[in-house]
Amino acid sequence: MTISRAQGSVTFPANFMLVAAMNPCPCGFYGDPTKECSCSESVVSRYQKRISGPLLDRVDIFVEVPRVDYEKLAADTSGEPSATVRARVEGTRRQQQGRFQATRLTCNAEMSPTEVRQYCQDRLEESARSLLRLAMQQLSLSARAFHRVLKLARTIADLAGQEEITSQHVAEAIQYRNRGRS
Numbered sequence: 001m002t003i004s005r006a007q008g009s010v011t012f013p014a015n016f017m018l019v020a021a022m023n024p025c026p027c028g029f030y031g032d033p034t035k036e037c038s039c040s041e042s043v044v045s046r047y048q049k050r051i052s053g054p055l056l057d058r059v060d061i062f063v064e065v066p067r068v069d070y071e072k073l074a075a076d077t078s079g080e081p082s083a084t085v086r087a088r089v090e091g092t093r094r095q096q097q098g099r100f101q102a103t104r105l106t107c108n109a110e111m112s113p114t115e116v117r118q119y120c121q122d123r124l125e126e127s128a129r130s131l132l133r134l135a136m137q138q139l140s141l142s143a144r145a146f147h148r149v150l151k152l153a154r155t156i157a158d159l160a161g162q163e164e165i166t167s168q169h170v171a172e173a174i175q176y177r178n179r180g181r182s
């Protein structure tokens, strides 16, 4: 990461993955299906705007995490084991290292616009291309957001073991964008 200011520029070695969580509003119940939020709309809006737009624009995946019902917590059924997920992620990482072995890149997130064109835009199925065009217009996505959606769709396709990016992969990538701010 290089930071340039009037006095000169400094390069910091930095390669990290940011994972963060926040409440939807001061009381914590905005959007809750059962308990009503006691905050006014203006308070909710002010609260959510405390994180700057340019910072949010750099976050690839937004996921709303609703409260889990007691019945679900107490149920015997368990989800997919972490070990299985880990194996799938490691396999996909290896596949990406193979894709970029002739370059200095190691994973999809590091792709520049040139690689995005080669590995994402040129691998879109026709229906995926139309869906992306529509989303760009309706959500007025920034150029940065456009590239981020494409990289994410590439990764979703990789996890599914598919070379071509389908409209399903693009749709999933788009729904991870931050609603309201694109």
Ligand SMILES: [Zn+2]
Binding pocket: 025, 026, 027, 028, 029, 030, 037, 038, 039
């Ligand atoms: Zn609230």
